[in-house]
Amino acid sequence: MGAHLLADLLEDALPQTQCTKCGYPDCRGYAEAMAEAGQKPNRCPPGGIEGIIRLSKILQLKTESTTLSIDPECGAERPRPVALIDPKACIGCTLCIQACPVDAIVGASKQMHTVLNDWCTGCDLCVAPCPVDCISMVNVTENHTGWEAWSSKEAELARKRYHAHSTRLKREERDQILRVANKARSKLEELDSDLAQSETDRAEIERKRQIIAAALARAKTQTI
Ligand code: SF4
Ligand code: SF4
Ligand code: SF4
Numbered sequence: 001m002g003a004h005l006l007a008d009l010l011e012d013a014l015p016q017t018q019c020t021k022c023g024y025p026d027c028r029g030y031a032e033a034m035a036e037a038g039q040k041p042n043r044c045p046p047g048g049i050e051g052i053i054r055l056s057k058i059l060q061l062k063t064e065s066t067t068l069s070i071d072p073e074c075g076a077e078r079p080r081p082v083a084l085i086d087p088k089a090c091i092g093c094t095l096c097i098q099a100c101p102v103d104a105i106v107g108a109s110k111q112m113h114t115v116l117n118d119w120c121t122g123c124d125l126c127v128a129p130c131p132v133d134c135i136s137m138v139n140v141t142e143n144h145t146g147w148e149a150w151s152s153k154e155a156e157l158a159r160k161r162y163h164a165h166s167t168r169l170k171r172e173e174r175d176q177i178l179r180v181a182n183k184a185r186s187k188l189e190e191l192d193s194d195l196a197q198s199e200t201d202r203a204e205i206e207r208k209r210q211i212i213a214a215a216l217a218r219a220k221t222q223t224i
Contacts, residue, residue: 006058007035013054015046015150016158018101019123021075026101026162034059045070046122048077048146080149081137082120083127087112089134096126096135102161103168121158174222181219184212 011031022030022043033039034055041055049068056063070077083105085096092110097103104120107113115126117140127135141149191205191212 003032003035007031009058010034010055013047013051013058014044014155015051015121015147016155016162017046017121017123017150018158018162019046019121019125021045023074027159040071042069042071043074045075045077046080046146046150048148050147054147077145079139079143079145080141081122081124081139082117083115083122083124084136084138085113085115086134086136087114089132091132093131095129095131099125099129101125101165102158103165104161119157119161121154177219177222181216184215184219188212188216 007028008031011028014027014031016027018026020026024030024033030039030043034041041059041061042052044051044055047054048070052068052070053063083096085105090107090112092107092112094107094109094113096113097105097107101123102119102121104116105113105126106116122137122140124137127137188209191209
């Protein structure tokens with residue numbers, strides 16, 4: 001089986017919380033590391049022991065009870081929590097929104113923020129950036145942990161929301177580059193119509209022209 005197909009199968013078996021606890025930027029990154037670089041299947045706390053068994057089967061690795069434990073470097077298997085924001089303490093800074101990989105937090109600048117429980121994967125990523133420490137993680141699955149606390153349906157929803165989030169970020173980045181490029185283009189036109197007479201002015205204008213033209217060329221390659 002090719003490494004790409006293997007990574008697809010492994011990714012399908014991951015919980016899709018996109019929590020980064022495995023040490024990779026997302027579930028896909030971890031799936032690729034297992035498929036292509038021999039990374040071990042015990043680095044995903046949200047999947048827990050059941051997750052190690054599922055991944056090991058796909059990787060055709062034997063699972064012995066002695067090897068069945070989550071790498072402590074990545075955290076521990078636990079009941080699934082959701083984030084809860086204390087409305088009295090929230091200052092509306094939006095840092096939690098920027099950190100959430102599945103866009104599960106709503107709220108505008110300087111307004112109180114709220115977590116949409118159905119979309120929260122319990123990834124913890126919004127907790128650390130909060131400057132007033134008003135986000136707590138609340139257990140919603142009692143003593144159920146790993147895949148006992150998370151369904152394939154929830155994983156699929158989380159994956160879709162993460163893809164929508166990534167597409168939105170790319171679109172916003174592209175729009176920002178285009179805005180800057182448009183400003184640079186106007187500046188270039190301004191310089192072109194400048195009637196500077198002295199040799200020094202002309203040299204300075206040419207220098208600026210070259211800088212702006214190079215920036216525009218870069219913007220073009222980034223938005224293709
Ligand atoms: S759920 Fe978290 S730890 Fe598990 S693979 Fe995805 S990002 Fe990594
Ligand atoms: S609200 Fe917080 S814990 Fe929930 S998915 Fe978003 S970042 Fe993760
Ligand atoms: S990071 Fe904290 S203070 Fe800022 S909007 Fe989110 S919950 Fe409110």
